[in-house]
Amino acid sequence: MNNLQRYTKVFHEIFNLPEEQFDESFAFATVSEWDSIVHMSLVTALEEEFDIMFETEDILHYGSFENGKRILARHGVEIEAGEAA
Amino acid sequence: MQLSRFENFRIAGMATAVPANSVAVEHFAAQFGEENMRKFSQMTGVREVRRAHPAQTASDLAFLAAEDLLARTAVERERISLLLFVTQKPDHRVPATAYVLQKRLHLESHCICLDLNLACSGYIYGLHTALSLLHRSPGCAGALVLTGDTSMRTLSPMDRTVFPLFGDAGTATLLLPDEAAPSIGTGLWSDGSRFKSIITPSGAYRNPDGELERREWGDGIVRSDYDTHMKGKEIFEFSITDVPAFVGRYLADIGKTPDDFDTFAIHQANLFILKQLARKNRLPSDKLPVSIDRFGNTSSNSVPLVLCDHFGSVVDRALRVFGCGFGGGLSLGCADFEMEAAQIFPVLESDDFYQS
Numbered sequence: 001m002n003n004l005q006r007y008t009k010v011f012h013e014i015f016n017l018p019e020e021q022f023d024e025s026f027a028f029a030t031v032s033e034w035d036s037i038v039h040m041s042l043v044t045a046l047e048e049e050f051d052i053m054f055e056t057e058d059i060l061h062y063g064s065f066e067n068g069k070r071i072l073a074r075h076g077v078e079i080e081a082g083e084a085a
Numbered sequence: 086m087q088l089s090r091f092e093n094f095r096i097a098g099m100a101t102a103v104p105a106n107s108v109a110v111e112h113f114a115a116q117f118g119e120e121n122m123r124k125f126s127q128m129t130g131v132r133e134v135r136r137a138h139p140a141q142t143a144s145d146l147a148f149l150a151a152e153d154l155l156a157r158t159a160v161e162r163e164r165i166s167l168l169l170f171v172t173q174k175p176d177h178r179v180p181a182t183a184y185v186l187q188k189r190l191h192l193e194s195h196c197i198c199l200d201l202n203l204a205c206s207g208y209i210y211g212l213h214t215a216l217s218l219l220h221r222s223p224g225c226a227g228a229l230v231l232t233g234d235t236s237m238r239t240l241s242p243m244d245r246t247v248f249p250l251f252g253d254a255g256t257a258t259l260l261l262p263d264e265a266a267p268s269i270g271t272g273l274w275s276d277g278s279r280f281k282s283i284i285t286p287s288g289a290y291r292n293p294d295g296e297l298e299r300r301e302w303g304d305g306i307v308r309s310d311y312d313t314h315m316k317g318k319e320i321f322e323f324s325i326t327d328v329p330a331f332v333g334r335y336l337a338d339i340g341k342t343p344d345d346f347d348t349f350a351i352h353q354a355n356l357f358i359l360k361q362l363a364r365k366n367r368l369p370s371d372k373l374p375v376s377i378d379r380f381g382n383t384s385s386n387s388v389p390l391v392l393c394d395h396f397g398s399v400v401d402r403a404l405r406v407f408g409c410g411f412g413g414g415l416s417l418g419c420a421d422f423e424m425e426a427a428q429i430f431p432v433l434e435s436d437d438f439y440q441s
Contacts, residue, residue, distance in 0.1 A: 014124075016120065028318075032304065032305035033305075035245075035246055035304070035317050036246065036317030036318055036320070036321040037124065037125055037128055037129065037245075037246060037317070038124070039318075039321065040128040040321075040355075040357040041124045041127065041128050044127075044128065044357070056325050056326055056329075056361070056365065059325060059361075060322055060325070060326065
């Protein structure tokens, strides 16, 4: 399983939504299920999956499925767009 | 942050009372879904909460704690010249509930009585206010700082973010003069610009015609104007940025490090926030007692409750305590004090209530 598949799987497990829904528009501001409890679950699950530790700023500004990829890249986890194919 | 240091008083006792009725998080699965509750429990740390009988008020719980405290310390009631009750769930609109408690506790007429309307930071604010009044009132021989909250009374049962989180409790702390006592420090901080972050919009006089009927709000949660609304994102941000920063600043300002304390009695907001605070301020996990798993977030009661829960059966140990509460207002309070573990009493369970 590549990093994009692992990343998408975490979102799927947290939100219980089909994987195709996780795209550029999937964001804290627009997804009603993404409340502070879900946010904490997501952050913890990503830390465990990729064996990293987010900074406070990362946690606060995670914000969206896409932005999360950039934050993960800063922790050495590269998620390429074409990986899933 | 407003820093203060008080000499010549000691914390001579601390007691806590909770309702006997325990509600497990699984109970909420029918309303919010099994998987949601599993994640909720994992993140917040809450496994069960105590819920008061419908007739039992916050002051009933504070009264039970105060009676337990007065009996165990054997302090004469005429020595209590200040009674301060921290609550957001008073018995009546008028008068202040401290007067009801004065009557029930048989305290004398020279006792100053007042309520303080604060939630999760309330214990530290109460401690600070009581010590300030004691210092300026030479005739005061001792004080009772009581806290009590039944937060559930203004929570929408359809609000998945708060309804399973909050538990009910009451506490009592005794302050007595003691010239040999180590000083007690406090640091308070307030930010009224964020007063809407935790708010019950109606039920007082600003919005007297608020909608009683529960409807879906912009965040997708069904509540009325009389239910307490916590803006999760704002509170989350406050809790993982401002709070660790102020805790670090307070420690630096008083010239202490985590090594200088035996225990960190931190407001039990949720487990994730507790862990973040510990991580940022390098607080050792073995010095960070947790009670949210069995009692939930108990508002102003958190700090004394976690001490009674963990040290209620400990004797022969002097404790250097760091306390911190934070929440609505927004507000935050830090405190450092020393006390004997033998003066911290076990958590009492009771469903008793006052029939006036």
